[in-house]
Amino acid sequence: MAIKVKVGLIGALDMLKFKNMAKVRENVIQAAPANEITADYAINNHAKALHPDFQELVIDKVIEHEGAGAKTFLMRSKDGGPLAYFRAGQYLSLKLAIGGSSVSRPYSISSAPKDALKGVVSVTVRSNPGGFAAGYMLDEFKEGDAVLSSGPQGNFYYEPLRDPEHIVALAGGSGITPFLSMAQAIADGTEDFDLTILFGSRTRENILFKEELDELAAKCSKIHVVHVLSDEKADGFENGFITADLIRKYAKAPYSVFVCGPEAMYKFLVGELDKLGLPKKNIRCEMLGVTKKIAEHDGFPVEAKGKTFAIKVRQGAAEYDIKASAEEPILVAVERAGITAPSRCRSGECGWCRSKVLSGTYFAPAENENRRWADVRWDYIHPCATFPTSDMVIEVPAEYVPK
Amino acid sequence: MDHYDIVVVGAGNAGLSAALHCAVEGKKVLLIEQHNLPGGCATSFRRGRFEFEPSLHELCDIGSADDPAEIRQMMMDYGVEVDWKEVPDCFRIITKYSDGSPMDVSMPFGCENFIDKMEYYVPGSRAKMEEYFELLNETMAGTAYISNSNGHADSNVLKEKYPNLLRTGAYPVSKVWKAMGMPQKCCDIMSTYWGYLGVDMDRMAFIHYCNMFMKYVLRAAYIPAHTSHEISNAMVERLRELGADIWYNCRAEEFLFDGDQLCGVRTSCGTVTCDYALANINPDIIYAKMVPKELIPEREKKLSAARGKNYSARMFTVYVGLNKTAEELGIKDYCIFMADTSGSVQEYKNILGGYDRNNFSIFLCNNIVNPDCSPAGTSMGFFTSMGNREEWSDLSPEDYVAYKNKYAKKFIRMLKERAGIDIEPYIEEICVATPWTFARYLGTPEGSVYGYETAEWDAMMARMMMLNEDYPIKGLRPIGAAGPRGDGYSSAYVCGRLMARLALRDLKEERR
Structure with a gap:
């Protein structure tokens, strides 16, 4: 049965209407004014402000933390305008030109999110043995210096849709900084959760931000700070390491554990956290970087140990030949060669440095494996957490920098 | 720097498709992309132990391996392999019929199944539905004919072979239903897909709706086994094999002209010369920021003004990784639409009414189609809704997280209360x-992800008929959701290929 559908009274007129569709459209177009075309959208401007390609900062003040081997750099925006608002716990990736290298380092923001709107942000840098960039910053950074930073990055923050109202923060050394930001955000009403910080330091002298933390705890009933000293016994301080028992002592169920500290602390905590039997969703660890002793890693191919490989790096129309040690992440070799490459977390997590392997082999340690399925399938790597095990040809994307 | 035949700006679906078409045709192609990932919407992101699909609900026009539909065939033509997984049903929708009575229906794929299930929900609808499918088939066949004629369809062929297309094509969906005497409850159920096109049924061209509806119902729907990033990466891989260059983290800043003929693109990675550029960018942005003012034709300014920045579908999505399996959570459906009413006109108004009135969301659980898409013992999914211009324009950065979380919480609670x-x-x-x-x-x-609203005067068919009138700048064509095919994953792939074909035609004519 052939159907005949008419929408109007007379089908032939419907056909005419169809035929005239283009004409109708043309009439609508011709009836419109020939105004200048603009493309400025509030939504896009908000998005850009929240996620800038980079932020140009100037060091306003350098605060030395006596005894802790650390400095806090208070920075303001170069143009005096607001900086990107962030979630307490996020980090900035600082871009540094050291000698002929162009390197990045992630630092948790230690200031409050509200300060960013006033154009102010701060990070704390602690010396670490052999720390190339940290040493440079501690020695060289002074008031008035320009610093190039990323926008706020990372997922290490309190998320009310996911987390219970009580967070037990396990901090070690300069790992206190994201929690200092969180505590300020709680105190000033930006965030609303209960934060108990178990803060591991060696001795009373080593405690970073002690005054600030104690002040915040005294001011706000939602903030609790417990100092845990490993190398000293003192009244009013816990002694030893942060253990499961200690967490139980201070935690109010239900709670989540947030961890930020040095590699040794993470290693110790693995067993302790197991004892607590918390579901995975209640344990959140800030990224740690990549192990410095990759040659001792279980999966590392022994034959690559101590070797240096040639890597051809393609970036847009440019091509570079560089040397890379098997025991250093590929990103380090790329940076050392003075190539401006994208990177943020330097832990294999964020994927900002995602690059294509055109030839060659590599080792990517499982604890830093955060690649997408299709990237593993087609040989894309995160060079910040990948080690060369042969000569390679790779394609590295460009990075946005100020002009 | 090398000279390229074609520079494609933006590695979204249309850009990837356009670049592949040109590369397959032997052109020297450079694809530039502002991020370090291909795909635009068709990508993925990692959080913890989950890899999330950011956008794709279901891709139509794939068809089975034995009987490939347009997109599967296109990927085969390009030499791109994707592990497609079939979606089990059209949709489940929980809402109210126009008369206010509750609706909770699940519709299957397949014409017969669809009609049977409709008869179950709306007794007595069978004859009308059969007639309706006959109309849909004719309309779809006619559209294919027009699409393949590159803007030069023969009206005699149309009149003889597709008269019902001509009689209904210029009308919105609701008028056609009314003319056919379609039972209201059937209309209510079949309105479900309106959100996929971002226009209500009083303004959505029947021909556009028909094509999408039929592609889903007849050919079922598919998703890639490993998120859309699998599709995009596979396309990039093939581009590399064909000798194309891809520059990531590279933004096009300005199109360069020799007289009135495009001759290159200034990018954040340097200037590139080329014969042609295909830009996966909204034309308003191209004209406002990337082309010399004096080269913009009057008609293009009028076209932009007529569209009045009426962009479609400002998306709002909530991605969840769950530490229980779909089965443990009682999730049985891949796709659940939730809305206050099935009446699309009212529901569209509700969405544009902002937080207080927007109770529209679609919840998808990827594990129903692909049980292994998340680690053992877990499941994952996402909610999709839309937002209005004002609520997201007037928001401050300080209030942003609280506002988006309030929305997210509402949809999470809605899933509990309604499903x-x-x-x-x-x-x-x-x-x-x-x-x-x-x-x-x-x-x-x-x-917005749908380009300009494809309403009434500016619907897909009218745009397709004016392929040779719109965007007359020599050597530059916009592609993507704002293009002639309108929005949607498959439309963008098709649009990319169509515009690439036109570009190659232009280049050939120019040589002559």
Whole structure:
């Protein structure tokens, strides 16, 4: 049965209407004014402000933390305008030109999110043995210096849709900084959760931000700070390491554990956290970087140990030949060669440095494996957490920098 | 730097498809992309132990391996392999019929199945539905004919072979239903897909709706086994094999002209010379920011003004990684539409009414199609809704997180109240993307993903008929959701290929 559908009274007129569709459209177009075309959208401007390609900062003040081997750099925006608002716990990736290298380092923001709107942000840098960039910053950074930073990055923050109202923060050394930001955000009403910080330091002298933390705890009933000293016994301080028992002592169920500290602390905590039997969703660890002793890693191919490989790096129309040690992440070799490459977390997590392997082999340690399925399938790597095990040809994307 | 035949700006679906078409045709192609990932919307992101699909609900026009439909065939032509997984049903929708009575229906794929199920929900509808499918088939066949004629369809062929297309094509969906005497409850159920096109049934061209509806119902729907990033990466891989260059983290800043003929693109990675550029960018942005003012034709200014920045679908999505399986959570359906009413006109108004009135969301659980898409013992999914211009324009950065979380919470609670699925205690990872997120990532106006609203005068067919009139700048064509095929994953792939074909035709004519 052939159907005949008419929408109007007379089908032939419907056909005419169809035929005239283009004409109708043309009439609508011709009836419109020939105004200048603009493309400025509030939504896009908000998005850009929240996620800038980079932020140009100037060091306003350098605060030395006596005894802790650390400095806090208070920075303001170069143009005096607001900086990107962030979630307490996020980090900035600082871009540094050291000698002929162009390197990045992630630092948790230690200031409050509200300060960013006033154009102010701060990070704390602690010396670490052999720390190339940290040493440079501690020695060289002074008031008035320009610093190039990323926008706020990372997922290490309190998320009310996911987390219970009580967070037990396990901090070690300069790992206190994201929690200092969180505590300020709680105190000033930006965030609303209960934060108990178990803060591991060696001795009373080593405690970073002690005054600030104690002040915040005294001011706000939602903030609790417990100092845990490993190398000293003192009244009013816990002694030893942060253990499961200690967490139980201070935690109010239900709670989540947030961890930020040095590699040794993470290693110790693995067993302790197991004892607590918390579901995975209640344990959140800030990224740690990549192990410095990759040659001792279980999966590392022994034959690559101590070797240096040639890597051809393609970036847009440019091509570079560089040397890379098997025991250093590929990103380090790329940076050392003075190539401006994208990177943020330097832990294999964020994927900002995602690059294509055109030839060659590599080792990517499982604890830093955060690649997408299709990237593993087609040989894309995160060079910040990948080690060369042969000569390679790779394609590295460009990075946005100020002009 | 090398000279390229074609520079494609933007590695979204249309850009990837356009670049592949040109590369397959032997052209020297450079594809530039502002991020370090291909795909635009068709990508993925990792949180904890989950890899999330950011955008794709279901891809139509894939068809089975034995009987490939347009997109599967296109990928085969390009030499791109994707592990497609079939979606089990059209949709489940929980809402109210126009008369206010509750609706909770699940519709299957397949013409017969669809008609049978409709008869079950709306007794006595069979004859009308059969007649309706006959009309849909004719309309779809006619559209294919027009699409393949590159803007030069023969009206005699149309009159003889597709008279019902001509009689209904210029009308909105609701008028055609009314003319056919379609039972209201059938209309209510079949309105479900309106959100996929972003226009209500009083303004959506029947021909456009028909094509999408039929592609789903007849050919079922598919998703890639490993998120859309699998499709995009596979396409990039093939491009590399064909000798194309791809530059990531590279933004096009300005199109360069020799007289009135495009001759290159200034990018953040340097200037590139080329014969032609295909730009996966909204035309308003191209004209406002990337082309010399004096080269913009009057008619293009009028076209932009007529569209009046009426961008469609400012997306709002909530991604959840759950530490229980779909089975444990009682999730049985891949796709659940939730709305206050099935009446699309009212529901569209509700969405544009902002937080207080927007109770529209679609919940998808990827594990129903692909049980292994998340680690053992877990499941994952996402909610999709839309937002209005004002609420997301007037928001301040300080209030942003609280506002988006309030929205997210509403949809999570709605799933519990309306579908009896409580995910709240099991959220291990959550990520809320708003029009701000899409604006930042895609660079589209207001974070809209559908280009210009494809309403009435500016619907797909009318645009297709004017392929040779719109965008007359020599050597530059916009592609993507704002293009002639309108929005949607498959439309963008088709649009990319269509515009690439036109570009190659232009280049050939120019040589002559």
